[in-house]
Amino acid sequence: MTVVKMNFPLLQLENVGRDFVLSAGIWSGKSSILRAVHQESLTLQRGEILGIVGESGCGKSTLASLVTGVREPSRGRIFFDGQDITHLKSSARRASRRRIQIVFQNPASALNPRMRILTQVKEGLIVHGIGDPAGRENLAREALLKVGLADEMVMRYPHQLSGGQQQRAAIARAIVTSPELIVLDEAVSALDVSVKAQVINLLKHLKRSMGLSYLFISHDLAVVRQLCDRVAVMLGGRIVELAPADELFREPRHPFTRTLIEAIPHPDPDVPFAPLPPVIDRKLSAERCPFADRCTYMEEVCAGAAPLLSSIDATHQIGCHIDPFAPSLERAAL
Numbered sequence: 001m002t003v004v005k006m007n008f009p010l011l012q013l014e015n016v017g018r019d020f021v022l023s024a025g026i027w028s029g030k031s032s033i034l035r036a037v038h039q040e041s042l043t044l045q046r047g048e049i050l051g052i053v054g055e056s057g058c059g060k061s062t063l064a065s066l067v068t069g070v071r072e073p074s075r076g077r078i079f080f081d082g083q084d085i086t087h088l089k090s091s092a093r094r095a096s097r098r099r100i101q102i103v104f105q106n107p108a109s110a111l112n113p114r115m116r117i118l119t120q121v122k123e124g125l126i127v128h129g130i131g132d133p134a135g136r137e138n139l140a141r142e143a144l145l146k147v148g149l150a151d152e153m154v155m156r157y158p159h160q161l162s163g164g165q166q167q168r169a170a171i172a173r174a175i176v177t178s179p180e181l182i183v184l185d186e187a188v189s190a191l192d193v194s195v196k197a198q199v200i201n202l203l204k205h206l207k208r209s210m211g212l213s214y215l216f217i218s219h220d221l222a223v224v225r226q227l228c229d230r231v232a233v234m235l236g237g238r239i240v241e242l243a244p245a246d247e248l249f250r251e252p253r254h255p256f257t258r259t260l261i262e263a264i265p266h267p268d269p270d271v272p273f274a275p276l277p278p279v280i281d282r283k284l285s286a287e288r289c290p291f292a293d294r295c296t297y298m299e300e301v302c303a304g305a306a307p308l309l310s311s312i313d314a315t316h317q318i319g320c321h322i323d324p325f326a327p328s329l330e331r332a333a334l
């Protein structure tokens with residue numbers, strides 16, 4: 001009998017959204033709903049680094065919390081390696097967390113200040129019931145060695161390490177369970193330039209040697225461009241553009257992506273940059289294009305309904321009613 005192995009994407013989000021109920025205070029009795037993530041679909045292939053970028057508050061960390069099972073989605077379904085992980089019971093949830101790990105921006109708050117680094121890395125194995133005490137010691141030391149922490153360093157407490165070393169320890173804690181996907185939520189954003197480059201190289205090396213995939217959330221577009229295979233641009237809880245990284249940065253098609261890229265400060269002070277116009281009201285964006293209030297190309301249709309993400313070629317999608325940078329339109333304008 002021939003066994004046919006299905007090639008599922010490693011991660012697949014189908015119309016996934018998450019709402020938060022905002023109370024106006026216990027005395028008012030009023031509340032409103034904030035759609036932190038609307039109804040988004042996304043796939044991540046095994047071995048891929050998928051970047052998520054967007055301005056502060058656009059829903060990146062909420063999306064990360066849905067993927068890692070920290071929060072449950074309000075709608076939609078999440079598949080990991082073909083298995084529905086949307087609403088798992090606690091033991092199945094724990095098993096899925098072994099395969100999907102997360103690293104946050106601030107290692108100092110992610111690490112336990114009262115535990116030695118080696119003990120914290122071993123903790124991850126205990127939680128997931130991996131190995132016996134001797135085996136766990138070896139696995140933890142091995143993971144720490146992979147991130148460049150060895151010997152007496154592993155017996156230190158977090159405050160006895162530099163920021164870069166702390167982030168290496170947090171990465172060791174993530175890789176010790178041999179995950180397949182790591183969600184990196186601004187994981188290199190707080191590091192200074194030289195350490196950032198080292199940690200990025202470490203992430204590249206671990207990806208190759210351990211066959212990892214990353215969901216890489218960052219506001220640092222230069223790093224995203226360098227590291228990611230594809231990039232999703234989020235705005236007001238929606239994905240508004242999705243494309244291979246080089247194409248997205250070379251030819252951004254959504255007006256918001258253009259604005260985001262133009263807002264990167266240039267090292268030469270004489271090169272002007274245009275800071276992003278501020279969000280007017282996050283709730284206003286619920287049923288209209290989330291960029292409508294700030295977009296130079298806005299037309300009536302943009303205030304009527306949020307555009308759906310649609311393909312402009314085999315690998316590039318945008319959600320824009322106007323698509324002002326479509327090559328045909330640009331030619332017509334000449």
Ligand SMILES: Nc1ncnc2c1ncn2[C@@H]1O[C@H](COP(=O)(O)OP(=O)(O)OP(=O)(O)O)[C@@H](O)[C@H]1O
Pocket residue numbers: 020021022034036054055056057058059060061062063219282
């Ligand atoms: N627990 C919560 N309760 C209510 N609203 C929340 C909660 N967590 C997040 N939000 C809101 O959801 C929206 C998305 O937040 P999120 O943290 O996902 O943004 P982000 O893109 O990660 O921003 P940043 O780049 O600043 O980290 C924001 O408007 C935020 O205020």
Ligand SMILES: [Mg+2]
Pocket residue numbers: 060061062
């Ligand atoms: Mg965040």
